[in-house]
Amino acid sequence: MVYKILMKKELGSSRTLFEMELDMPLIAKKARAGNFIITRINEKGERIPLTVADYNREKGTITIVFQVVGKTTKLLSTLEKGDFLLDVVGPLGNEIHLKKYDYPVVIIGGGVGIAPCYPQAKELKETGNKVISIIGARSSDLLFWREKMKQVSDELIICTDDGTEGKKGVVTEPLKELLKREPLSLVISIGPLIMMKFVALTTNGYEGLPKVKTMVSLNTIMIDGTGMCGGCRFSTIDGKIYFACVDGHMVDFDNLLKRAKRFMAQEKESIERYEHECKAVEKLKMGGLI
Ligand SMILES: Cc1cc2nc3c(=O)[nH]c(=O)nc-3n(C[C@H](O)[C@H](O)[C@H](O)COP(=O)(O)OP(=O)(O)OC[C@H]3O[C@@H](n4cnc5c(N)ncnc54)[C@H](O)[C@@H]3O)c2cc1C
Ligand code: FES
Structure with missing residues (x-):
């Protein structure tokens, strides 16, 4: 099953932020604040998590907002209204616990x-x-x-x-x-x-x-988003381990800040290779070779 992009627009003037409305009636039916989806753009693509920023149950749509930071978000930003995402899983994650609080x-x-x-x-x-x-x-x-x-x-x-x-x-x-x-x-x-x-x-x-x-x-880095792989693990200040995709707990921020930088070298290589490929395709097009 593929998922159609119904609307795409740039946000702000930084040229790095984009909003997309996606046709996903089944996910829209269940989505709640705090949920996210994991999507793969094409067969060779990696799975990336993106938060459900809004949903419309009547229209059967969800809205995502993303910032271009690396290869996959850059590729996503090149898609337009009418294009498709190859696959999507969701809604994942814990939704917000709603109640009427005494104070703001x-x-x-x-x-x-x-x-x-x-x-x-x-x-x-x-x-x-x-x-x-x-x-x-x-x-x-x-x-x-x-x-x-x-x-x-x-x-x-x-x-x-x-x-x-x-x-x-x-x-x-x-x-x-x-x-x-x-x-x-x-x-x-x-x-x-x-x-x-x-x-x-x-x-x-x-x-x-x-x-x-x-x-x-x-x-955190997420792979399955369902508590099975351990990719999203974080530790608490008392040293206990939890999974961000399914658990909620006190966070050891310093440890998490260190873990967030773990794949920096590979991410840099990936975007450099992608940009090199894009330039090579441009050259072939200009030379009339493709
Ligand atoms: C539950 C969840 C919800 C998310 N929701 C959104 C969202 O709504 N909008 C949005 O723009 N992004 C969101 N993210 C972050 C988004 O998934 C990453 O920006 C994306 O995976 C980067 O992929 P890339 O290939 O473009 O960049 P990569 O090459 O993988 O990474 C490029 C840079 O981004 C940093 N980065 C990589 N992965 C993450 C990450 N998971 N979080 C923060 N920085 C990261 C790297 O350290 C590196 O500096 C979410 C992440 C999670 C776990
Ligand atoms: S993403 Fe795999 S356990 Fe959370």
């Missing part, structure tokens, strides 16, 4: 992590919670979905590292202000590992601020 829930999205924050904010708001969202990026050209996030948030705070939009600084700054301002029930943080590490440190009693339960979304 803060949702923090960094970079491409803003997209998976959207369904979390939407479902929590629909459950009657007060949702405060903080979205941040290095600069304004990497920000997106401001309006969408506004629609599902009681308060939206925007920040950029370089001050090109919203507050100047990192997402933990407005978080500290909120922690001083009012009691909070839960913080959800999705984005770069280093951002999630500092969010977790801030909500763990930083400089006498109140402690708040914090949930993060781990983008």
